[in-house]
Structure formats: C-alpha cells, structure tokens
Amino acid sequence: MLFNSYEFIFLFLPITLIVYFWLNKYNKNKLAKAWLVIASLYFYSYFHKSYLILITISILVNYFIGQKLSNNKYNIIQRKMLLIIGVVFNLGGLGYFKYYDFFVSNINSLLGTNFTLLHILLPLGISFFTFQQLSFIVDSYKRYDLTYDFLDYCLFVTFFPQLIAGPIVLPTEMLPQFEAEENKKINWENMNKGLYIFSIGLAKKVIIADTIANFANAGFDMMDKLNFVEAWLTSVSYTLQLYFDFSGYCDMAIGIGLMFNIILPANFNSPYKSTNIQEFWKRWHMTLGRFMTNYLYIPLGGNRKGEIKTLRNLFIVFLASGIWHGAGWNFIIWGMLHGICIVVHRVWKNSGRKLNKLIGWFITINLVNIFWVFFRAQTVTDAMKVINGMMKILELRLIYNFEILIELKPFFQRSVGILNNKINLLILLFSVIIILKKGRDNEELTPFIFFIAIIFIRNAANFLYFNF
Template sequence: MKHTFLNYIVFVTFFPQLIAGPIVHHKEMMPQFTKKRNKFINYKNIYLGVFIFSIGLFKKVVIADTFSIWASNGFDVLEQLSLIEAWITSLSYTFQLYFDFSGYTDMAIGVALLFNIKLPLNFNSPYKAINIRDFWQRWHITLSRFLRDYVYIPIGGNKKGSFKMYCNLLATFLIGGIWHGAGWTFIFWGALHALAIICHRIWCNTGVNLNKLVAWFVTFNFINISWIFFRAEQWEDAIKVLKGMFGFSGVVLPSIFLNISFLQGNEIVIGEVFANFNSDTEITLWLLIALFICLFFKNSNEIVSFYKPDNKIVFFIVSIFTISLMNLDKNVDFIYFNF
C-alpha cells in the first residue's frame, strides 16, 4: 500500500485513533481501508457495532460516573477518612477507572465497526488477573504492546541477563508512568508496577504456586492500592487514603458491633459508617455489583464471539442505550482524556 499524505490523514483522524486507545499500528489499520468488501454496508458489523457501543456507553455514564462521585468525595473533599470510608474511596476509583476506560474502548471499537474497521482487543477482564503479569496482559493491551515494542525490546528486553532485564522493566514502567502524566505520583505508580513485575518473576523462579483465590486477592488489592497514586492530585491525597485504609485515621464500625465491648476504644468507635457518603445501602450494592460484573460476566469481546441478533438482544441493547441516554446529564468527561 502506498504511503500517501491522504492515507496519513485518514489514519490520524479516524475517530478511535485517539491516544487513549486502542493504540493501533499503521499496518493494522490502513489495509482495512483498501479492502473492497469494507466499502459496502455490512449489517452484521452494524449490529455488532451498535451492541458494543451501547455496552461501552452504559459502562461509562451509568457505572463509572456513579463511582466517580464517591471517589471524588473521598480524594478531593474529605480531609480525613476512616477505615471503611478509605476503602470505599479506593474501590470506587478502581471500578470507576475500569468502567470508564473500558467503556470508552468499547465505544471506539463499536464506532469503528460501523465503518467495517476492526480494532484490536484492548481489555480482557483485567480484574480477573491472578498475578501482575496476567494483569498487564489484560489491561490496556495495546499500550502494553506499544511499550514492549518501542521501549522494552529496543533497550535490550530480556536478552542480557536477569539484572539488565529488571533494569529494563523498571525503565519501561517508569516511562509508562510518565506517559500518563509528568507528576511524581504517576512515576511512583509506574515504579510500583515495575517492582511488582520483578517480584513476580523472582517468585516464579522459586517454583512455588499460590492458591488461585489467594493469588487473585493479593493481585487485586495491589492494583487497588496502586491506583491511589494514579488518582491522587498530590502526595498528601494518596497518604490520606492509605492511612485510612490501614486504620491510622480511626475505625468507625456500624451499630451491629455495639454489644461487642472489646471492639470499642483504641480509636474504634461505633457510629454512622457512611455519614460522609450519604447512602450505605447504595454504595455497598454498587460495589458488589461492580465486583460481580468484573469477575463473573463475560466481557464485550467474549460476548461478540457468540453474538446472534434476536429479540432478546435487541431489547437488551435498546434498554441499556435508553438508560444511558437518561444519565447523560451527569459529568461525561472520560478519565483518560486527562492524560
């Protein structure tokens, strides 16, 4: 295919080609524009595109934007967080980020399909990961590929011994942190993931395997904690949330524990746990629903593999699309547009 200025303009202006992802190679995109069959209406791709776009829109405006209120309240408004409040804050951002970013990606993939263009997989249920390497093979896959091909491999990869490989991993993740923002919190976030990847590689060399449930629990909580630095505007915000999560800012327990005397005192009080978040039932329900979706629902890419239009699917699409439109009065900025 000829590399003309017109082809370049098409490549850089195509809607899903925004830096938030999926991040695609020129060789993946341009041949699709020249295929004759892609120049005709493909109703199957239209059905799939609308289906995936609707799922992405629902993820963003219904789920992610619901969590954004609680995450912003904890990070930006409250000056101190008790134990449960801090966990609400961190988990809210963990789910907000995932549903916001994967929602955008689904929308981009869906819109591309309307034009018969297929974009690469970018998310593959990352919160199901059972180790940090597994996570990065599932999360923002096209960015991981970009950093691997243009940073990790060019500086040596794993070709020159373990120590050099660890240094290359550290450099790659630090650059990945700077990719998102030139702040120390992003750099520290990158360093945390580099350290986790290095520890995982060393652990694998021991031949010891963790129980899968334990491995998932450790991985998910590491990711949840590391996102705090990704979200925090300043170091003080990150420290505030971390202190609360580990009980250094006091522990408030619900009234169900009122008659358990040894739990009272020593910075533990019985009171209104969700006083600063308005609704205990709503928050608890949303956190459980989000976790259940992340762990037990098929992602949009898996659903498409056996997608067959029928009345139930059409009803589902119309329902979630309508619900999403009804929630468009909320803040609809995408998180990744800030990076």
C-alpha cells in the first residue's frame, strides 16, 4: 500500500485516524497504541507477508537488548558485550539481506569461485528501521532515559508514516510524544496543516516526480548511447525527480504524523540552493546526516583528534553513507565522490579562502547532478554512458544549427509523451510554481492541490527510496 494510492488515502488513513482518536477519547490509551501498531504492521506487511516475520524478530531482539542495557545490575564489561551483540545483530541482518549477493558476486569475480547467489528479497525499509533501532541500542547503552514499555517501543519502530523511507527518528524525540496527554485528542489545526503538507508531498510525487521520471528513465534505461543534450536532460531530470520524489514522501510522512499530533523531523531544506557541498548535506536527507554524525562521526573521534583524522572521519562517513544506500559499486563511488568533495571543501575552508556564492552554487549543483548519475545507474557502465554523453562539449554545435531537434527525436519518443498533452504540461508547470513559491504558508490551497494531485494518481508508482 502506497501513500499515493486511493486505498491508502480514502480507506486506510481515515479509518486508522478515526479508530485511534475514538479509543483515546474513551481513555483506552493502551488500546489506541495497540491499534496504531497493528495498523502499522498491516501497512508494512501489505507489501509482502514475510516482512512481518522479519520486523517482529528485529523488534523483539532489540527491545530485549535495550532493556538489559537499561538495567543497573550489569557491569561495564557485560554492558559492552550487550552493545556489541546489538550492533552486530542489526548490522549483520542488514548486511545479509542487502549485501550478501553483492559480496559473493565480487568474491566469485575476484577469486574465480562459484558460490551460490541467494537472490534475497530486500525487505522494505530495513535500512531505516535498522538505524532507528541501532539508535535505541546505543542510547540505552549511554543510559538515556528510555524506560518505555514494549508497546511504546513497537510504536516507535513501526509508526507507519516513517516506517519505510524515513525520516529517521530517534527514540528521545518520538517516544515522549505518544505519552503527552494533549496529543491524544484531535487537534483540528494539526489535522488541517497535516493535510496541507500531505497534499504538497502528494503533488510533488504524482505530478512532478513521476512526470520527470519519463525523461530520466528514457536516458538511463532505454538508450545505448546519449548525445550531449540527451545526457544532460537525463541527469537533470533524475536530479529533479529524486528531490521531488523523496521530499514528497517525507512531506507526506510529516503531514500524516501531524494528523496524529506527532511532529516528525524535517528531512529537506531547499538543498539545491546550497553554495557548497557541506551546506548541501546540511539540507539534504537531514536525519541521515544527523544519524551519521551522532553514531559514526563522533564515535570515530569527530574533529577532536587533529585535522588529518577529522578528514579521515569525514571520508568514512560518506563512504558508509554510499554503502548504506545500496549494494553496488556505483553507490560506493557515489559515496567516495561526496567524501572527497567534503574533504576538499574543509581544506579550502580552513585555508581562509572564500568563493563567490553564485560560483559556489554553480559548482555545487553541477557536482551533485553528476554524482547522482552514479546513484541512479544500475551499473558503473550505465553511469559512464551518461557521463560520457555529458562530456561531449563539441556537440553544442548541434544546438546552434538546430540539428539537435532531429538528434533528440529518439529520446523524446522513448519518453512517455507528457509534452504532447498540453493540459498535463500546464498543470505540471502550475504545480511547480505553487509548490516552489508558496511553500507551506498557504493552507487555503489545500483543496486545490489535493484535488489536482488525486487526478494525477493513475498507476501508483513506488517511491525511489523504497529501493534503499
């Protein structure tokens, strides 16, 4: 069941909301939480029944370890052993489901072996709920006040708005909100604001991202080679698609959370306006950056052990981020490229030199755009097909001579023809203007945006971050 589907919007969500607040109205708070957990598990298992077994085992093991870590009767050595067991369990499970075939196939290629690939079904959201539970284990080890019962913990992990693709939430920001008495009653202001943010996210996904996807898919998946303009249309299309798709999901998640009176953390802050690569990562997938900072960068030593080790730690963080996103050399390269740029930026910044903001923005957006090619491509070879096309500067003469119109014909034939539908094109452009100009400040536009987005729901397309 997808956020951008009729069954979710008109059945699952309203029924879940009504029953949740009805139970709370009659002081059935435990039952209300239980209902929300059951609804969330149903939402998750809707994609594949076997997912229910996996997430249940994960919840049971992590809660057990977390409770042991919160117990004062264990000494330092025992607590460290429990922490190691928790980290190994979570990262080991993530590694098995997400990376087993990748490692085995590389070993087979390198050593000439013939180990069997398992072709394991990647459980949706495993990267997200694994990191959330890792934060619970580590925070329990640090003796943060996380003495919540099993039902609360289940709700922290399974809360369906952020279960599959984030934002990545921390136990200290989520668990207390479900306990607050004022959050157990319907708040019509939150309901209205939540519906507006949900509508903005839905429009981003079904009107903008799914439309632009036609051009990105044509270049990446349907053509053997690309000329200069085709390659840049392909890369820029994906850069825009990814932003509107993922930020659209997060907007919908935040909007649904508000309907339940739960404030989820922001995940985006106009990242493509960034004037340097560090600023970009402060604005893009902000909750992943927060997690990597708190649970990897700082434990590695952060910036406390000298500049060389600081640069090393920064590179490791971005390499780990690339690996987290997917099992493939293209993701490793993507993470390494960002790691190198972060290191170069820090060295430049520490030297005291400055760069004009417009030039900084131009360099940053182009680097990000080029790096996204590796992120999107199925293989490194596919990525280089697009990169090679982007480097064919001499083909600019085709634009000058209008020969490009002939050259681009196969590309547009493979792109499902949004340009041939003038009404759809006008709606697309109008929606972009509203979303980019108005932001979240005009809730009176909710009915219009919601109605237009609903019209655009045809075949509900998966969100891109479901793959990660």
